[in-house]
Amino acid sequence: MSLVAGNVEALAGLEGLVCDLDGVIYRGPEPIEGSPEAIERLRELGVHVVFCTNNANPTIGRYIEKLGSMGVSVERDDLVTSAVVMAELLAEEGAAGRSAIVVGGEGLREAFDSIDVVVDDDPSSRTADYVVVGFDPDFTYESLKRASFAVQDGARLVAANADASFPAPDGLWPGAGSLVAAIEVASGGRARVMGKPHEAMMRVAARHLGGASKIAIAGDRPNTDLEGGRVMGWATILVLSGVTARAEIDQVEPRPDIVLERLADLPDLLTEV
Numbered sequence: 001m002s003l004v005a006g007n008v009e010a011l012a013g014l015e016g017l018v019c020d021l022d023g024v025i026y027r028g029p030e031p032i033e034g035s036p037e038a039i040e041r042l043r044e045l046g047v048h049v050v051f052c053t054n055n056a057n058p059t060i061g062r063y064i065e066k067l068g069s070m071g072v073s074v075e076r077d078d079l080v081t082s083a084v085v086m087a088e089l090l091a092e093e094g095a096a097g098r099s100a101i102v103v104g105g106e107g108l109r110e111a112f113d114s115i116d117v118v119v120d121d122d123p124s125s126r127t128a129d130y131v132v133v134g135f136d137p138d139f140t141y142e143s144l145k146r147a148s149f150a151v152q153d154g155a156r157l158v159a160a161n162a163d164a165s166f167p168a169p170d171g172l173w174p175g176a177g178s179l180v181a182a183i184e185v186a187s188g189g190r191a192r193v194m195g196k197p198h199e200a201m202m203r204v205a206a207r208h209l210g211g212a213s214k215i216a217i218a219g220d221r222p223n224t225d226l227e228g229g230r231v232m233g234w235a236t237i238l239v240l241s242g243v244t245a246r247a248e249i250d251q252v253e254p255r256p257d258i259v260l261e262r263l264a265d266l267p268d269l270l271t272e273v
């Protein structure tokens with residue numbers, strides 16, 4: 001039996017899966033064994049899969065390329081990054097034609113291009129309509145100062161995610177949330193957060209699933225993936241191929257409906273319910 005813990009009944013009638021990437025489909029550059037095949041089988045079983053990640057740095061094209069090289073074919077609409085969420089939300093509130101200071105990578109810039117928000121890269125300009133923050137390995141005191149000035153001047157502060165850190169081979173690296181916190185402390189502003197588990201991202205992911213009514217989320221991180229699913233009332237699947245170890249599953253909050261060794265175990269389970 002491939003089920004580590006939980007009740008398979010939670011997956012009865014599953015129509016849509018919101019699937020995390022790092023720790024579920026791949027670990028860094030390496031695909032996780034069986035995950036690409038599992039995605040194919042889920043689609044054959046009629047499950048609509050949308051991939052959902054807090055990492056706003058790579059462009060959508062880069063994600064399509066990376067997944068494709070691992071044998072997972074995806075369309076643009078199948079990918080919901082926190083940059084995609086930000087673009088959809090800001091477009092809804094009429095951000096076209098406005099300006100933004102970006103602390104972050106190419107994915108955020110691409111998202112702004114798509115909604116006609118003008119990214120202001122002039123280091124001497126200290127005002128903008130938005131200050132947008134993602135993971136930025138080139139973050140400096142100067143970029144902190146510039147972002148802080150703009151927020152003090154009334155720019156709206158938006159964060160791709162609030163993840164404090166992320167695992168790297170040599171330990172935990174500071175994540176976008178650490179940079180957001182620095183800008184909040186410096187400016188006195190508070191960021192609106194786009195990524196999992198915040199409702200903004202969960203609602204956009206649901207929208208990308210079209211009309212699916214019975215939805216599950218699969219992820220390796222309780223405080224983002226499981227919490228996001230709980231907020232939406234979806235079935236929650238914890239996989240042990242990422243940051244959560246088997247020894248920790250009794251302490252995991254919120255409680256997952258299902259615990260699997262890896263995503264590869266999911267298709268067989270669905271044929272049992």
Ligand SMILES: [Mg+2]
Nearest residue numbers: 020022023220
């Ligand atoms: Mg993950």
